[in-house]
Amino acid sequence: MQKVIETLLIGLSTGSIYALMSLALVLVWRSTRVVNFAQAGQAMLSTYIGFEIASRSEIFWLGLVFAIAAGALVGAGVDYFFMRVLFKHATSGPAAVVAPVIATLGLLGLIRSIVGLTWGGEFKSIEAPASTDGFSVGDGTIPFSNLDVLIIATVSIILIALAYIFQRTNLGLALRASAYAPEIAQLAGIRTARTRTIGWSIAGAVGGVAGMLVTSNNFLSPYSLDLLLVFGFIAAVIGGLESMVGSVIGALVLGIGLTFILNYVGTSLVFIGGFSVLILVLLIKPDGIMAKGKARRA
Amino acid sequence: MSGLVVNRLSVSHGAIEALRAVSFSVEVGQLAAIIGSNGAGKTTLLRALSGLNTQTSGSAQWNEREILGARPDALVRRGISHVSEGKSVIAELSVKENLILGGIWRNKKSDTSAAIAEVVELFPVLGQRMNQSADSLSGGERQMLAIGRALVSRPKLLLLDEPSLGLAPLVIEQIFATIDQLRRKLGLTVVLVEQNAMSALEIADIGIIINLGEVVASGKANELIDDPALRAAYLGY
Amino acid sequence: MRKKIAIFVLIGWVLLIIGDRVDELRVYQGAQMAMYTIALASIVLLTGYSGQVSLGNGAMMAVGGYGAALTLNNLGTPIWFAFLMAIVTASLFGALLGAAAARVSGPYLAGTTLALAVGLPAIANQFAFLGGEPGLLFDVGFPPERFGDEFTQYKWFFWIACFIALIAIFVTSNILSSRFGRTWRAIRGNSLAAELCGVHSARMKVLAFTVSSGLAGLAGAVLAMTISLVAPGAYGLALSFALVTGAVLAGISSLPGVVLGAFILVVIPEISVALADRLGDADKLNNYLPGLIVSVLLILSVIFTPNGPGENLRKHRHKKPAH
Secondary structure, eight states: HHHHHHHHHHHHHHHHHHHHHHHHHHHHHHHHHHHOOOOHHHHHHHHHHHHHHHHHOOOOHHHHHHHHHHHHHHHHHHHIIIHHHHHOOOOTTTTTTTHHHHHHHHHHHHHHHHHHHHHSSOOOEEOSOOOOOOOOTEEOOOEEEEHHHHEEEEEOOOHHHHHHHHHSHHHHHHHHHHOOOHHHHHHTTOHHHHHHHHHHHHHHHHHHHHHHHHHHHHEEOOOTTTHHHHHHHHHHHHTTTHHHHHHHHHHHHHHHHHHHHHHHHHHHGGGHHHHHHHHHHHOTTOOTTOOSSOOOOO | OOOOEEEEEEETTTTTEEEEEEEEEEEEEEEEEEEETTTTHHHHHHHHHHSOOOEEEEEEETTTOOOOTTHHHHHHTTTEEEOOOOOOTTSSBHHHHHHHHHHOSSHHHHHHHHHHHHHHHHHHHHHHTTTTTTTGSOOHHHHHHHHHHHTTOOSSEEEEOTTTOOOOOHHHOOOOOHHHHHHHHHHHHHEEEESSSHHHHHSSSSSEEEEETTEEEEEEHHHHOOOHHHHHHEEEE | HHHHHHHHHHHHHHHHHHHHOOOEEEEEEEEEHHHHHHHHHIIIIIIITTTOOOSSSHHHHHHHHHHHIIIIIIIIHHHHHHHHHHHHHHHHHHHHHHHHHHSSSSHHHHHHHHHHHHHHHHHHHHHHGGGGTTTTEEEOOOOOGOTTTTOOOHHHHHHHHOOOOHHHHHHHHHTTHHHHHHHHHHHHHHHHHHHHTOOHHHHHHHOOOOHHHHHHHHHHHHHHHHHHHEEEGGSSSSHHHHHHHHHHHTTTSTHHHOOOHHHHHHHHHHHHHHHHHHHHHHHHHHHHHHHHHHHHHHHHHHHHHHOOOOHHHHHHHHHHOOO
């Protein structure tokens, strides 16, 4: 019983980080109809910047603030200098449909090589902001630590802040309206291009937090966030790609599920487990768990 | 001249010219009905006037300032609101959110709240449904919401694209009556695009008949109705 | 048809002569080029024709490589059968994956294949019979003795690779100009319209992914041959990225273009090594410069010549007389 509970708790901590990544993917998908595979690269760059600040100041939270700022800037920059240009050029021919996806792939490679050339390939680690020693329960300790509590708390705060922005503010309404019906939003006086850039920047900031939190428990390298991207994508697919709430639920389910595999079956099957979930969802419920029987758009 | 002055407006869709050298003018406070069959270029015309179509030439002025080349959001700030074809509401949002959307460009939220209150007074049915999703409204109610959303931005010039589309005859009558009341009450200038020629001309001051991208006739609405040649050729009865 | 066969035979003959005239490194690179040609053809078929994106064709190549190596090592079959099994394994795998991901439209195939490419090392390390990190040997054997002592191992690889590539491209070009190729293009242009004409677009998409996977698997076996090994490291994300780049540079829907794409992919590492030597700090540069060049090329080409350099030339020509 104790093992079940600790697995649940750790799964919650893992899943909450996936939630940030899948939210970032969903935010961009809704506004731009592109799954932004460069999100891993943007998050990595932000995390490296956060790592520099955190290791110099020895304050994790200062690093996190810088990672958020860097993530927001990079996200906005990618949309403004890159996606806009791309959509202007690649409008016809066989490549029009696939160009954006391929472009995000190129961007992922570009950021990865820039990071590699700047920081090198060796593993870095960020001093965790809280103890990673597990809590003691009875005679033994469980692997759930102060750091996990902190991760869950940080993610919760961010999710609440996002929910507030999207449900209660004009900016949130503009973001939602532009995603659902760009033309009507434009006719209502919303500057949809600018709104989209803001959406990208929020996604970038959220991705930066995900990178910092994952790294606080692990190491950082030019490849270390690829798996986070994959699990974020799987979580987003579970949630149906369109729904922000769905993507968070999907991420928590995935995080808990994978932790159960980790604790009861073995490390080795974690990826295969995640991949099988992806295939199963696509086969059985391709519209995600939040679908109400509506046909998939796009 | 103040009001809407369109001079030799042409719009192309890639290689195809959807509208050729269209000219007409609408005085402030008038209702102009743009009549024509499917594919005549009516929607193209409205989309050019609200900034959605950008491949344009010629000129279109609203109160002596050029419209063409401006972005839709800038035109909304200048008092031009466009209710696009097919009940342009966002089904995923609530009725209230759809209305707020109409004033989202303002810095002062209180202005929008006041405008929403006025709209609810005009369309009481919306007031009862404020927190429901727009998806749950009937066709006629959605059209009211779409017009209401445009009114929240307190427009001077209202562009309406086929408000009768897909509605039951009884509801159509009601919508046209509402449009007529509204523009008198609020002093709106209205450009109304319709296939439903008769009903539109009945509430219009002037009518413009478009066929295959060109203006084939224009004049006072009642004269157009009485012209037997036009009736046979374009008005279809 | 006869003319086409004659052209392919002629190309093969020219390749034979070239193979005799250049040094060992170039022969090796020639074999690589043949391998890339097959791999890029698989992307042209999938992306250029059926309009789907796979970001993990490198992973499909791995499936083919492992399929061939397992066949050869465990069953002791002739080489040609191992290559055939590479196609079979990869197509089967592709059909399964495609049934899940290619069926639903949108970015699902891209994401799923990317996930596969990222997770491939983990999967390969998982099963003992795949040899883990060091992988499996894949030895096609020495060249036949009748070719004489002068005939090197790499030249033998080159011959086999070119022979396979010629057949693969010939078959692919016939598929693309057949009913299937036309149907794929129709789906890519407008899948709704194609559906209305009675095309079962989901099934056709899965078929495209299956055929493309088979081709990729074949390329994977050729790659395994040139390095005598099937190991997860050889089929990483970088390979998948390189393939997409090569295909875009070649003109995503142009089959003849794949030769150019393959040439660029072989040349890039060469250039980056030369650059790294000149700039110093060779370690970092060696590791990341090829990636940098590939990504920059990919981004520039996707922005400026998304449909391949050929299209820009054609547009240019069309524009001149018009104005």
